Amino acid sequence: MAETLLIVFIVFILLGMPISIALGVGALGAAMFYPVLNPIIIPTRFVGLLSDSFLLLSAPLFILAGNIAARGGVARVLIDLATAIVGRFRGGLAYVNVLDSMFFGGISGSAVADVSALGTFLIPQMVRKGYDLDFATALTVSTAVVAPIIPPSIIAVIYAWMAEESVAAMFAAGVVPGLLIGIGMSVPVFVIARQRNYPKERPPTLPEFLAVFRKALPALMIPAIIMGGILLGLFTPTEAAAVAVVYALVVPPIFYREPALRELPKIFADSARLSGVIGLIIGFVGAFGWVLTYSKFPMKVAEAIATIAPAWWMFIVLIIALYLLHGRLFGAPLT
Known part of the structure; x- marks a missing residue:
């Protein structure tokens, strides 16, 4: 058999x-x-189980929150913040790529959402600054693997559902490995940036950094709300995902003037496709x-x-x- x-x-x-x-x-x-x-048992017993799981409902909601955030200006302000932090080093935009994947992974929990959100902004910007297209593309795809590790991880939700484990414990367990993976990815960036003499970005002044940080603060609140709410027991993972969706729908239009209402049907369709x-x-x-x-x-x-x-x-x-x-x-x- x-x-x-x-x-x-x-x-x-x-x-x-x-x-x-x-x-x-x-x-x-x-x-x-x-x-x-x-x-007959197969579709009724296994596929039917998906509609009965309250926990698994968090996965499409996290995907939706990530897609709304990606098109709501969140990706752009996170790139600006990462540039202000690590852009001053040799190959600064490559480090920005790594750090921004960690930032955005804390919102979407999906490597696909990470690549689609950050690649649109970072790859053309890196090429314009003199980075090789193959390096920029490979780095964007590679750094996205940290998104399913850093909470809220969709894979962690699925594993917790199948193994009957605590989602909060799974999320907490993913923080340190995610940080270590990000640090590990910075090592080849350090070597390649010096070999190819990639440019540095201008370091910001303190007022400029504070202005960038203030602008990015509403975006950084998304992972803080998700993790803080779950670990403090304020709401379940599914409720946290729903709160993240509402926050992503309300806050970016106020602070970043994005996304436009006409983009919402496409955002929902893309999220439904990946969730399906x-x-x-x-x-x-x-x-x-x-x-x-x-x-x-x-x-x-x-x-x-x-x-x-x-x-x-x-x-x-x-x-x-x-x-x-x-x-x-x-x-x-x-x-």
């Missing part, structure tokens, strides 16, 4: 089908080939894993690993390789 499931899944992936469709068809195909499983993809993947991953578990595939894999890797270090290397393969297949669509 597991062999059929994996073969169908791999064939659909090679044919270029979306991950969610490949997962769903693979699970349904395995259930249809083996009458002991009822294919994530929802399908969550539902079909559950069905996929259920069929694998029913066929005792995890036990077979564990026995094979124990046979192939008798030494503890070989076991760890093999587990890391499996996680990398799993992340290559499933990680990106969830971010």
Whole structure:
């Protein structure tokens, strides 16, 4: 059964089908080939669970808050603030890219939203200042991976739902790793900026810095409201996401004169599209894993690993390789 499931899944992936469709068809195909499983269970038991989860409702709300903020001038003022902080160093805009991904990750929790929001502003600006286009693009995409780590992380919400863990604990656990990832990304920036002699930005005077900080303060309040409210127990993650959406709808038009009302339908449509993809993947991953578990595939894999890797270090290397393969297949669509 597991062999059929994996073969169908791999064939659909090679044919270029979306991950969610490949997962769903693979699970349904395995259930249809083996009458002991009822294919009707799959959509009702797993996809239907999504509509019953109050916690998972926070994921599309965080995505919506991030998209509203991105088009509401928040990304621009965060770039200005990051430039005032780290722009004075060699390759300043590259450091701005790293720092701004950490800032914006604290709003959207999504790498896709991070890239779409910051790439629109930063990549053209970096190219105009003399940065190579390939470097600017690669850096923007790479730094966005910190967004699913720094709270509010959509992946952390999904994991907390599936593992029945505390979302607040998951968010708190992501702060230090997110900061370390950001610091680690600054190391290659330091080396490449000196090799290619990328420019520095003019350091701001104290009044200029204070003016930039005051302008960015309403934007910085979004992650503060989310994390502060959750950790202090003022509201649940879903309520925090709803508050963030309302804040993003009300505050940017007042302070930044954006977004225009005519942009809201597109913002809602883009958010719904990304949320739908994530929802399908969550539902079909559950069905996929259920069929694998029913066929005792995890036990077979564990026995094979124990046979192939008798030494503890070989076991760890093999587990890391499996996680990398799993992340290559499933990680990106969830971010």
